[in-house]
Amino acid sequence: MVSNNVLIGTVGYHLLRNHSVGPILLPQLNAKAWNEQVSIEEMNWGPIAIVQYFQTLEIPFDRVIFLVALERQERKIGDISVYQWLGKLPDEQQIQACVGDAATGVISVENLLVIGEFFKIWPKEVFLVDVEPGPEQAGEHLTDEVKDKIPEILRILEELTLDGEVLMETEKLQGDTLFEE
Amino acid sequence: MCFKNLPIAFDDEGNAYLKEGLKDPYEHKVVDLGEEQEVLKGLLERNGFIRNIDYDPVTRVAGALAFHSVVDLEKKKVLSTNSMATLFRGYEVILKGRDPRDAAYISSRACGVCGGVHATTAALAIEMALDIKPPPLGIVMRNILLAIEYLYDHPLHLFLLAGPDYSEELVRETNPELIDKAAETKAKNKDVHGYDTVLDIMKDLNPLKGKLYLEALSMTRVAREAYVLIGGKYPHPQSVVPGGLSVTVTASVLNEVYSRLIKFFDYSQKVTGIWDDVFDFFLESNPEYAKCGIRPATMMDTGVWDRPDHYDASFANCDKWGEARWSTPGVLVDGEVVTTKLTELNAGIEEFVEHSYYEKWDGHRFKEDANGMPLSPNHPWNKETIPKPGKQSWKDRYSWDTAPTWDRMPMEAGAYTRMYMTAKAQKAPASKFLENTGTSMKIKVPKHFLPEKTLEWKIPEHWNAFERNRARAYCIPYSAMVAMENWLLAMDLIKNGETKVSVPYEIPKKGTHIGFGAWGAGRGFLTHHLIVENGVIENYQIITPSTLNAAPRTPWGEMGPYEEAVLNTPILEKFDKPEDYKGIDILRAIRSFDPCMPCTTHIMAKDSDHMVTREVTTCACGVE
Numbered sequence: 060m061v062s063n064n065v066l067i068g069t070v071g072y073h074l075l076r077n078h079s080v081g082p083i084l085l086p087q088l089n090a091k092a093w094n095e096q097v098s099i100e101e102m103n104w105g106p107i108a109i110v111q112y113f114q115t116l117e118i119p120f121d122r123v124i125f126l127v128a129l130e131r132q133e134r135k136i137g138d139i140s141v142y143q144w145l146g147k148l149p150d151e152q153q154i155q156a157c158v159g160d161a162a163t164g165v166i167s168v169e170n171l172l173v174i175g176e177f178f179k180i181w182p183k184e185v186f187l188v189d190v191e192p193g194p195e196q197a198g199e200h201l202t203d204e205v206k207d208k209i210p211e212i213l214r215i216l217e218e219l220t221l222d223g224e225v226l227m228e229t230e231k232l233q234g235d236t237l238f239e240e
Numbered sequence: 241m242c243f244k245n246l247p248i249a250f251d252d253e254g255n256a257y258l259k260e261g262l263k264d265p266y267e268h269k270v271v272d273l274g275e276e277q278e279v280l281k282g283l284l285e286r287n288g289f290i291r292n293i294d295y296d297p298v299t300r301v302a303g304a305l306a307f308h309s310v311v312d313l314e315k316k317k318v319l320s321t322n323s324m325a326t327l328f329r330g331y332e333v334i335l336k337g338r339d340p341r342d343a344a345y346i347s348s349r350a351c352g353v354c355g356g357v358h359a360t361t362a363a364l365a366i367e368m369a370l371d372i373k374p375p376p377l378g379i380v381m382r383n384i385l386l387a388i389e390y391l392y393d394h395p396l397h398l399f400l401l402a403g404p405d406y407s408e409e410l411v412r413e414t415n416p417e418l419i420d421k422a423a424e425t426k427a428k429n430k431d432v433h434g435y436d437t438v439l440d441i442m443k444d445l446n447p448l449k450g451k452l453y454l455e456a457l458s459m460t461r462v463a464r465e466a467y468v469l470i471g472g473k474y475p476h477p478q479s480v481v482p483g484g485l486s487v488t489v490t491a492s493v494l495n496e497v498y499s500r501l502i503k504f505f506d507y508s509q510k511v512t513g514i515w516d517d518v519f520d521f522f523l524e525s526n527p528e529y530a531k532c533g534i535r536p537a538t539m540m541d542t543g544v545w546d547r548p549d550h551y552d553a554s555f556a557n558c559d560k561w562g563e564a565r566w567s568t569p570g571v572l573v574d575g576e577v578v579t580t581k582l583t584e585l586n587a588g589i590e591e592f593v594e595h596s597y598y599e600k601w602d603g604h605r606f607k608e609d610a611n612g613m614p615l616s617p618n619h620p621w622n623k624e625t626i627p628k629p630g631k632q633s634w635k636d637r638y639s640w641d642t643a644p645t646w647d648r649m650p651m652e653a654g655a656y657t658r659m660y661m662t663a664k665a666q667k668a669p670a671s672k673f674l675e676n677t678g679t680s681m682k683i684k685v686p687k688h689f690l691p692e693k694t695l696e697w698k699i700p701e702h703w704n705a706f707e708r709n710r711a712r713a714y715c716i717p718y719s720a721m722v723a724m725e726n727w728l729l730a731m732d733l734i735k736n737g738e739t740k741v742s743v744p745y746e747i748p749k750k751g752t753h754i755g756f757g758a759w760g761a762g763r764g765f766l767t768h769h770l771i772v773e774n775g776v777i778e779n780y781q782i783i784t785p786s787t788l789n790a791a792p793r794t795p796w797g798e799m800g801p802y803e804e805a806v807l808n809t810p811i812l813e814k815f816d817k818p819e820d821y822k823g824i825d826i827l828r829a830i831r832s833f834d835p836c837m838p839c840t841t842h843i844m845a846k847d848s849d850h851m852v853t854r855e856v857t858t859c860a861c862g863v864e
Contacts, residue, residue: 104473111461155404155447162396162460163836164352164475177448 063121065220067093068102070127070168077136077192077205080128084209088126091213097220106161106174113180122184124219126212127168128192128205136193137204139211141219144185145233146176153238173234186219187232188212242571242579245648246588248614256587256613266616268648270594271797274635280310280320289314293823297326298830305790305835308634309806309826313818316811318826321803322634323790325641328597332625335780340366340747340772341482347768347782348476351836353396354761356389356471358768358782359480361757365770366482367553368755370748375740376548377733378484380726383545383566384497385470385477385485386759387723390655391504392463392474393762394716398511399445399456402709402831405824406518407445414813414824418525425521429513432690438521441514452514459507466500469493484742491734494727501723505688508717512695515713519706528812533705533805533829536574539657540646540788542585542758542765543569545722547669548729555610555755558582566674566722567658567760568665571646575699577665578647583613586756588646589767590618591783595792596642599626606754620769620781621754639792643800644783650794652801653764653785654833656711659718663699672728673721683717686724705805705832712834749775761785763834789833805829 067088069081081101088099102109102125113119134140148154154177157170168187175181190205190212201209218227241250247265250256258265283290289312296306310320331350335343343362348355360382366372374382397403404410412419422439435441444450464474470487471477479487487493522529545566552561562569562582570580571588579585587609593600601624604617615621632638645651662668663681675682680698697714700707733739757768764785771779791800799807809829815821 107457107460108464111458151448158448159401162353162400162457164355 063096063220063222064118065097065122065124066120067097067099067124067126067216067220069100070102070125070166070171072166074197074199076196076198076200077190077202078128078130078195080190080192080201080205080212081126083199083201084126084212087209087213088216093220102171103166105164106171107158109171110174110178110180113175114178120182122182122186122219124186124188124216125168125171126188126190126216128190129168130192130194131189134191135204136191136202137208138191139208139215140189140191141215141227141229142187142189142232143225143229144172144181144187145231146181147233147235148176149173149234149238169237172232173237176234184225186225186229188215188219242584243588243647246614246616248587256611258614266618269796271795272635273595273793273797276320277635283319284310287312289818290319291818293821293826295823295827295830298827298835305830307802307806307826307830311811311823311826313811313821318807318809318811321799321806322638323641323792323800323802324632324639325790328627328629328640330625330627331782332780333627335777338777339775340369340770340777343768343770343777343780344480344482345476347780348480350782350784351761352475353393353836354389354763355475356385356467356477356480357759357761357766359477360386361759361766361768362770363480363482364553364757364759365755365768366757366772368555368558368757369753369770369772370482370745370755371554372483372743372745373552374484375738375743377489377730377738378741378743379546379548379551380730380733381470381485381487381489381741382480383726384723384730385467385480386544387719387726388463388466388470388497388501390715390719390762391723392460392467394655394712394719395456395459395463395507395511397762397834398515398709398713399453400447401834402828403445403453403456404447405828405831406442406522407447407450408439408442409446410824411442414822417814418522421525422521427517428520429517432509432513432693433517435514435517438517441518445518459503462500462503466497469496481742483745486742489730489734489739489741491731494730494734498727501720501727502688504716504720505685506690508683508685508720509690509693509695511716512713515710519710523706526812528810529706530702530704531808531810532812532825533708533832534702534808535652535801535804537660537703538573538649539652539654539660540571540585540765541567541569541653541657541661541760542582542767543567543661544658544760544765545726555583562758563667564669566662566668566671566725568662568667569758570661570665571651572657572661572664573649575664575703577661580661580665580667582758583609583611585646586758586767587613587615587619589620589783590616590645590648591620591623591781592618592643592645592795594643594795595637596639597627597629597637598642599628601626620756620767620783621771621779623781624779625781639790641787641790641792641800643791643794644788645794648794650791650798650800650804651788652833653788654708654712655715655760655762655764656708657764658760659697659711659715660699663697671721672725674718681714681718683714683721685717685721705809705828708832747772747775752778761836763836764788784836786833786836790835802830802833802835805833
């Protein structure tokens, strides 16, 4: 059952194999029969533009889910982590750096989260479905490790669109520790 | 006779020839930078006030720029500078062997702001190489599209990237003595911007919270909306193609564009008023600020915005259609116009790699252009991009940027050069909105909510960080009025039924075809030099404004524009202990150029065609 207004957004550069999991799966996400209150969008068009888009929404989203691929330590290629964004902001200099990157074309979900938080556009529930891509490679297709995980990625996204409290286990992500090495 | 250093002379009929009797006409001196480094090393060891100050990365610029300086904090003087582009991108390598039609789409990705500019420049290069002339509406709409792109880019630079350097928060930290003075200084342009004192303006320049900062963000939206009406999307337009545009233009589309464009009429008045007030305040408070980022007005620009009745894409006529542009191409040496001819501008360009991570190429395939003008082996049509990553050394190689020169002189590029050159040369055709006086550019801004006003940008006595930014502010009305003039032309064309926006063309499968595209980005001109051989790209060379501005030393030891501007910058920041020093003056100098490093350096394909590896040397620790 779905009653929330949910957005699934893909963020990531194109043509970087597993790093492009969002853009590569976008056609599949669009083709899937979601509940009518689920919207699918590519969200690569700049955090500032996304802030401006959210600010003009007549009916705000209740839940936003980003599909991304970020290289993290101690994960195997294709491992899927689900993060819940807890908000909080880094220092102003870091926010400025995020805005600078955003305004000059850098595609980064971290920048998007921080800028969205600063401009208070995020609903109470923001999730990241984050697939381990492994080292960056050029190419149009996913590797077999990630390709094999597509059904699981879709299942997780579907579960996150369901009404009510999210019961799956999530890790936490917040702006004030996002850029710590 | 425009060339003083290259071996090119002209006969009585103005035909260029290579000077005779020279054993190696393009020979150049290579200076050992080691000596200077040894002197600095000694100073650093002996004097505790002399410090290495590294900005890595330089923040609030687009992309990866690092800057190394040696500063005497007692004498408040910069002793040495090195500008480092820390990323290799390799679009030249990526484009090799591809269908020329790919160039506009691929080269667009060189930048996340000015993708449309790269796409257009690529289209122009192909048009020249393959003799393709776009129809009038295609030319005019391309002008509007790119003028609008500047209306995105200029506010971004003025309020998000460079602007915070003049904000109350930053000035309070670095020069608190100016705060009380700013509170007492009445703003001269209150009638257009509404601020009572300079401090009121500076407060609204504060990053993230200031109203001017936030307003600039919202104006970037207005410009983007107008842009996508023509380009389809931003920053990488889908509609820019050789031979025009692949979009249907109707009166309705133009009206949609107009409804956004007029918002820049009042904004132009406001922004120029604001920056005049802020910069006049700094320069009047301490005349030493005039030395911040100072260097001679030795600059070049290829011009931009083609006249539909002149542009035919040909090399043969490029001097004529170039001079007819709404901004005049040319070279300024120490503020004086040396040439306004695109052929001379093109022939004078060379790129050197002695202090860059590239190998020198062999060969001198194109010894002259189609008119017989001699071309150096270092000219972009002759250059090859051969990356050679290595150890960073101030004595040897320290940047992924090359050292471009014109007539063997490092050149500066900027949107302001576009205005400086046009105002000074007085060659641009008559305009409804623009008047070039030789010492200034008058820009008639029509009324919107504010009454009509003629703004006047005057060529400054000293070319410094403040004047670069001030001129950039005036580039907003300049760009808006060129867009307006082209909008009127577009309406006339549609009214007359001239609705064609592109022409068909074919890629010849045989033969060699060469061309170059020359256009402008928000931060200065760029060129794409192209060789098509048997239907595919044989060589592609990109020079961008930041390629010129961020250049390392020339082989003969001359500094690049950032390096020179910073070396000339006095340290006016107030600090008690060296540890408190923030380096704001140096940062103001660098940021006034609006560095955009994504374009500058040319992700590297290492060992294979598929593996993208970032070769990044961002730490200057331990560098020789």
